Amino acid sequence: MTYGKFAPFIHTDRTVSFMEASYLIALLPCVAYAVFMYGIRALVLILTSAFLTMFFSIFLARCNHKAKKISLNGVTSGVLFALMLPPDTSLVIVVAGSLFMSLASEMIFGGVAFMPVNNPATARILVELMWPEHLRGFAEAGGRWFSLKSLISFGRTSSSVGSQLEDYHIGELMTEGYPSYIGLCSVLIMVIGIIYLIHTRTVRLTAPVSYLTAVIAIRISLHFRDGIKSNLSFVLVSGIIFVAFFLLTDRATIPQNRPGGIATGIICGILTAGAFELTDGILPLCVPVVSVCLISGLIEYLTSDASERHEIVKEEA
Amino acid sequence: MENALEFSKRSSFKREILLEKLYPSKIILPMKMNYGEAAVPTVRVGDKVTIGQCVGAPNPGSFAVPVHSGISGEVTDIRTITLPNSVICKAVVIESDRKRTYHPSVYPRSDVNVSASKVRGIVKDAGIVGMGGEGIPTIAKINMARRSGVDRILVNCLQSEPFANCDFMRISESPEYIIMGSVALAGAVGVKRIDILISDNRKEEIAALQNAMQMSAGDYSGFIFNFKYFKERFPQGYYGLVAKALYGVDLKEGETLESRCKAVMFNCSTVYSCWEAIADNMPLSSRIISVSGDSSEGHNVLVPVGTTVSEILNTVNDNIKTAKKLVWGNCLTGLEIKDPDNTPIIKTTSAISVITRKEFETTSCIRCFRCEESCPMGLEPSLLYNLLRRGLQYRAEDEGAGRCIACGCCSYVCPATIDLTGAIASFASKINKNEEHPDKLSFAEHTKINIGSVSLLETHEEDEETSVDVHDPDDIVLPFEGGKLI
Numbered sequence: 001m002t003y004g005k006f007a008p009f010i011h012t013d014r015t016v017s018f019m020e021a022s023y024l025i026a027l028l029p030c031v032a033y034a035v036f037m038y039g040i041r042a043l044v045l046i047l048t049s050a051f052l053t054m055f056f057s058i059f060l061a062r063c064n065h066k067a068k069k070i071s072l073n074g075v076t077s078g079v080l081f082a083l084m085l086p087p088d089t090s091l092v093i094v095v096a097g098s099l100f101m102s103l104a105s106e107m108i109f110g111g112v113a114f115m116p117v118n119n120p121a122t123a124r125i126l127v128e129l130m131w132p133e134h135l136r137g138f139a140e141a142g143g144r145w146f147s148l149k150s151l152i153s154f155g156r157t158s159s160s161v162g163s164q165l166e167d168y169h170i171g172e173l174m175t176e177g178y179p180s181y182i183g184l185c186s187v188l189i190m191v192i193g194i195i196y197l198i199h200t201r202t203v204r205l206t207a208p209v210s211y212l213t214a215v216i217a218i219r220i221s222l223h224f225r226d227g228i229k230s231n232l233s234f235v236l237v238s239g240i241i242f243v244a245f246f247l248l249t250d251r252a253t254i255p256q257n258r259p260g261g262i263a264t265g266i267i268c269g270i271l272t273a274g275a276f277e278l279t280d281g282i283l284p285l286c287v288p289v290v291s292v293c294l295i296s297g298l299i300e301y302l303t304s305d306a307s308e309r310h311e312i313v314k315e316e317a
Numbered sequence: 318m319e320n321a322l323e324f325s326k327r328s329s330f331k332r333e334i335l336l337e338k339l340y341p342s343k344i345i346l347p348m349k350m351n352y353g354e355a356a357v358p359t360v361r362v363g364d365k366v367t368i369g370q371c372v373g374a375p376n377p378g379s380f381a382v383p384v385h386s387g388i389s390g391e392v393t394d395i396r397t398i399t400l401p402n403s404v405i406c407k408a409v410v411i412e413s414d415r416k417r418t419y420h421p422s423v424y425p426r427s428d429v430n431v432s433a434s435k436v437r438g439i440v441k442d443a444g445i446v447g448m449g450g451e452g453i454p455t456i457a458k459i460n461m462a463r464r465s466g467v468d469r470i471l472v473n474c475l476q477s478e479p480f481a482n483c484d485f486m487r488i489s490e491s492p493e494y495i496i497m498g499s500v501a502l503a504g505a506v507g508v509k510r511i512d513i514l515i516s517d518n519r520k521e522e523i524a525a526l527q528n529a530m531q532m533s534a535g536d537y538s539g540f541i542f543n544f545k546y547f548k549e550r551f552p553q554g555y556y557g558l559v560a561k562a563l564y565g566v567d568l569k570e571g572e573t574l575e576s577r578c579k580a581v582m583f584n585c586s587t588v589y590s591c592w593e594a595i596a597d598n599m600p601l602s603s604r605i606i607s608v609s610g611d612s613s614e615g616h617n618v619l620v621p622v623g624t625t626v627s628e629i630l631n632t633v634n635d636n637i638k639t640a641k642k643l644v645w646g647n648c649l650t651g652l653e654i655k656d657p658d659n660t661p662i663i664k665t666t667s668a669i670s671v672i673t674r675k676e677f678e679t680t681s682c683i684r685c686f687r688c689e690e691s692c693p694m695g696l697e698p699s700l701l702y703n704l705l706r707r708g709l710q711y712r713a714e715d716e717g718a719g720r721c722i723a724c725g726c727c728s729y730v731c732p733a734t735i736d737l738t739g740a741i742a743s744f745a746s747k748i749n750k751n752e753e754h755p756d757k758l759s760f761a762e763h764t765k766i767n768i769g770s771v772s773l774l775e776t777h778e779e780d781e782e783t784s785v786d787v788h789d790p791d792d793i794v795l796p797f798e799g800g801k802l803i
Binding site: 007008009010011012014015016018019251252256257305 | 479611642644646648649650651652653670672674676677680683684685686689697723725728729730731732733734738
């Protein structure tokens with residue numbers, strides 16, 4: 001026999017590992033800025049979350065007698081989860097969130113690729129509902145750079161934000177950072193990561209762009225009397241940009257076809273804009289994402305080609 | 318074409334104009350190197366052969382083409398071989414005597430003013446087939462084009478696959494042969510219009526062709542040349558995509574360029590071979606092969622047909638012991654070679670690819686839909702793959718799996734490195750071979766052509782349109798008005 005494997009014999013370098021690594025690299029600017037802004041505690045939070053998520057995934061898989069390799073998916077989930085936490089979060093909450101993410105993905109659904117909902121967003125909602133008073137530690141930048149006290153204390157925290165949003169200049173909101181969740185404090189830094197993601201063509205932009213368009217359009221239509229600065233401040237500080245490009249680009253839970261991506265983005269945007277009218281914080285960001293993920297299968301089905309829906313198309317003779 | 322891959326920057330060729338001639342120590346000539354049936358060996362073990370001598374002739378009434386030797390030497394064996402494309406046929410093994418003796422019939426034709434019917438006869442007897450990979454006997458395409466009433470010929474200079482450069486080499490080295498061959502084929506088909514399909518970034522090749530057109534303008538008066546520029550994207554040279562790009566036509570199953578678009582397409586290497594047969598009386602017995610891969614220095618080699626892969630690889634500087642795979646053809650559509658010492662290149666082989674990188678590990682599908690974006694036929698490879706994996710073959714057929722052209726784009730872009738092409742293309746070839754399906758007719762049956770009905774020694778069939786008395790070669794018909802002495 002003189003023949004063997006079927007073609008093709010070359011392959012693009014954009015493998016799953018490459019895409020996972022790109023995602024992680026895109027988050028590094030947010031990680032670095034978080035450490036710069038909030039000190040070592042932010043670094044410890046992020047590293048702990050990433051390590052524990054990966055560790056628990058491997059451990060639980062081994063408990064199920066499944067061989068599991070170290071995957072960047074767990075690390076990325078852990079980093080995303082940590083970036084949505086306030087700087088004064090206790091490590092207890094991080095451990096709980098990491099354990100939940102690993103349990104949900106490995107034990108219940110058999111892997112991150114099979115999760116029906118966004119793992120970090122779900123874990124964040126869970127810890128928010130379980131310990132709402134322990135996740136209010138928004139710190140000002142600088143000061144306690146080497147302090148690790150907040151990591152080991154599990155007391156109720158109160159918001160330590162001194163200044164109001166209106167006191168911040170637009171430029172300050174983009175660069176110096178409004179006290180917020182550790183990864184969401186600077187849009188400019190986020191944009192660096194987003195540009196990298198787009199450059200590596202790792203993500204599709206239909207859902208994020210549709211989401212942002214819907215949120216901004218609804219926000220402006222409801223709050224146009226508040227002025228440009230107020231609406232722009234909302235866009236920069238609320239975290240919708242982070243959600244758009246780092247949660248709504250999850251291939252496993254968001255439809256990847258164009259109509260599906262647009263529909264998902266719009267629905268999520270409407271829910272987010274509406275939720276922000278009722279409350280603020282992390283819930284208006286994460287709850288719509290998780291809700292849309294639950295129906296993403298239906299959205300994908302309805303927006304797919306007719307033949308996929310088993311519809312009979314009668315052709316003219 | 319939206320769904321396509323751009324490989325224009327992927328060539329590993331460091332010296333593109335380098336062309337090396339190889340004189341192998343032996344050749345293995347398969348009797349079937351074409352779409353259709355195998356020829357029958359006309360030599361015996363121990364016979365001496367010369368360059369250009371016919372060693373295999375088609376059986377009367379068969380859809381086969383003659384086979385000619387590209388070296389001089391002695392026939393040492395006639396055995397059955399299996400080619401990488403699973404073709405099993407007889408092969409004539411010839412050991413070279415290093416003398417390079419030509420057959421007496423091979424000499425420059427003193428008068429290339431040949432009639433259209435004689436062009437068809439020469440093309441048939443020279444064993445010319447589609448050298449772009451189709452392998453359809455060129456005379457069959459010419460006859461089919463005439464029956465379909467085409468109004469133009471297309472010369473395909475779109476070589477868009479990665480790491481292959483042989484067609485561009487041919488254009489650069491012999492542009493005048495491409496031009497005159499195009500004119501000869503146009504005359505044979507009975508049309509006046511010639512469209513040259515070429516990538517817009519191939520400036521040198523375009524300039525070479527235009528220069529050749531200017532130099533030989535007096536030889537083809539009345540013929541109209543047009544250049545059609547394309548982006549260099551794979552697989553733009555596929556006839557279905559050419560139809561879509563040029564004429565906005567989606568060819569359905571059973572439809573061809575000839576029937577639907579009134580155009581017939583020939584590869585530029587095929588066109589070259591036609592003129593080589595007309596002007597030099599040299600049958601198709603050699604071709605240019607690109608030797609390249611994902612990390613080797615690429616170059617082109619002019620080799621006799623039947624040269625073994627191992628002899629060709631001896632011309633490569635790289636240490637081929639580090640190669641993970643050897644591929645018969647280009648990296649996207651070729652076939653893996655397990656025995657390079659006994660695997661010959663045939664008339665349709667355009668490249669030998671050396672793959673040095675190891676394969677990526679396959680993971681589960683991440684539903685990124687990149688395969689769907691890259692499929693030039695508009696299929697959904699991930700869906701088809703899942704259907705086939707679950708045994709839903711009828712559903713896969715309904716979803717258009719039969720239209721897969723095995724270009725390899727979906728597998729190339731798949732981040733999970735799933736072998737989409739292997740699964741879908743295998744299924745497509747299985748259903749397309751189903752003879753019970755009314756649309757799945759073989760080329761010969763569809764065109765009702767028996768190109769083996771006239772042997773090499775019989776006169777060429779004259780057609781009614783050009784029933785000119787050709788006893789006197791000065792009675793010029795078409796297309797070589799004015800004559801051209803070599």
